[in-house]
Amino acid sequence: MTVAFNCKEVTCPFCDRPSSRIHFTYNRTFQDLPIQGNKVFIIICNRKMFCDNSDCKHTTFAERFDFMYY
Template sequence: MDALIKLLDENLEYISHEIIEDTIYIHIKSNKIVACCPHCNTPSERIHSHYTRSFQDLPISGKKTVLILNNRKFFCDNEDCNRKTFAEKFDFIEHKAKKTKRLEAEIINLSKNMSLISASKLLGKSVATVSKSTVCNIFKKRNTNIR
């Protein structure tokens, strides 16, 4: 399982998983020592707090996948920065997103040639739980034409 998690980011570490019905819930954490403030780019090792962030990813063995990340907030040590704390960021997911970038790409790929309702039903059976408005929003975000 750890090897699958490393495909998202080398700095992620597998903690545990559980399977409930048709979904795998995978608990992960970052093992980075230092994170850089996204506003001033100052590195920090001082952890402010932790919070849980969950999001969907590509299916594993035909089961929907939900990743539960133990995300950390750091102190920004730059006195000139207007932010005192910041959350660590990851390249595989946008800020506040509920789906990984690779899942969004798969949703677009599978939904290109069908209606939003059909795409939502198809995706919901085996890929990820998505509504027709979510499919539409992903297309808009990526500036992709929808049918």
């Protein structure tokens, strides 16, 4: 299963300012619990974003997903 989000803006987790500038994208793969004996893999197309807030100590941040625990 592949998951990608199409939100136009992502909020910086460090300063709470929205950003729409994508730095790059990458895939993250997670293994879920088996279903009927079959392995289940979830592939997330994750985005790394620029933070345009000059007061923020972070220039980039990765998109976060509330439904997953890392």
